[in-house]
Amino acid sequence: QLRVLGHGRAAQANLVRATDPDGFEYLSVEKVFRPGLLTRTIYRVAFQSPFAYQDNADAIRTSYYRRRVAATIIKVFAPEARVAMPLYVRWDSESQAMVLASEFIRGRGVTPAPVDSKMLRSRLAGFYSKADATPEAVAEIDQLVGLMAKLESLLVECGMTGSGWQVCKRAIVSTANLLRTENGYVVVDLESGIPSVLVPSYIMAGFRLRSLPLFDDLNPTTFMSWIEEHRNKISAVLSPAELDRFFSDVDRLIEHDQNWKRAETAILRR
Numbered sequence: 279q280l281r282v283l284g285h286g287r288a289a290q291a292n293l294v295r296a297t298d299p300d301g302f303e304y305l306s307v308e309k310v311f312r313p314g315l316l317t318r319t320i321y322r323v324a325f326q327s328p329f330a331y332q333d334n335a336d337a338i339r340t341s342y343y344r345r346r347v348a349a350t351i352i353k354v355f356a357p358e359a360r361v362a363m364p365l366y367v368r369w370d371s372e373s374q375a376m377v378l379a380s381e382f383i384r385g386r387g388v389t390p391a392p393v394d395s396k397m398l399r400s401r402l403a404g405f406y407s408k409a410d411a412t413p414e415a416v417a418e419i420d421q422l423v424g425l426m427a428k429l430e431s432l433l434v435e436c437g438m439t440g441s442g443w444q445v446c447k448r449a450i451v452s453t454a455n456l457l458r459t460e461n462g463y464v465v466v467d468l469e470s471g472i473p474s475v476l477v478p479s480y481i482m483a484g485f486r487l488r489s490l491p492l493f494d495d496l497n498p499t500t501f502m503s504w505i506e507e508h509r510n511k512i513s514a515v516l517s518p519a520e521l522d523r524f525f526s527d528v529d530r531l532i533e534h535d536q537n538w539k540r541a542e543t544a545i546l547r548r
Contacts, residue, residue: 287471288313288331293382296365305382306365309469311338312375317471324473324491326543328357330471331376336538338367338376340468343531344494345380348433348468350440350524354515359425359456361464383464385457388422389414422456423447425463437501439483440494445472450476470494490546496535
């Protein structure tokens with residue numbers, strides 16, 4: 279481990295130096311899923327089961343294939359963004375937790391508008407607007423929010439309903455899930471820490487899916503129908519080898535997702 283990159287509700291992100299089977303060294307970001315007491319308690323109340331990403335092998339493999347599948351779909355339908363690719367999963371005996379590793383993205387978060395000491399007074403007077411921030415900060419925020427809306431719509435439409443939560447502009451901290459790079463934005467986090475209960479549309483989606491509350495849920499029926507509907511466009515963008523890998527990833531994603539969900543008590547999901 280080289281250094282800690284950050285802490286989330288469910289995991290700690292560490293920058294590590296990894297070695298592939300051929301002896302090549304590279305930088306990797308490992309998410310160690312060892313959430314705190316509050317997050318574990320929320321998950322257990324919601325699903326009557328331990329936090330899945332910490333010790334459920336099917337859950338962590340679902341996160342691996344979810345990223346691969348989402349990366350391909352975004353490559354085809356929203357090429358102005360991309361997903362940080364997963365590299366491997368493993369069990370960490372020291373922390374007693376599962377680990378998801380992904381590529382290290384050299385980027386930054388959105389640039390916030392500068393602090394305005396008179397903002398509250400201006401708001402109360404009805405004068406504050408985006409014009410009070412720098413044009414560069416406003417343009418960057420608007421660009422990010424617009425991209426998040428497009429990605430969320432794409433993921434929900436294709437049946438990766440729960441994953442839309444990770445790029446939902448109405449969620450509290452979802453803007454941190456995208457980093458700005460020289461070549462555009464990269465989604466660096468598609469794994470939830472808590473169920474999707476803070477936005478009404480996701481609560482309603484849970485009712486429709488008969489899966490309450492949503493937690494990175496996949497709707498396999500909608501998903502497969504959507505892929506079949508858009509097969510021609512997907513085939514036009516991907517090479518034959520990429521297309522074969524995509525359909526293999528889709529099969530594995532559905533398999534591991536179903537195994538994970540079936541392993542939990544989750545009385546409201548049943």
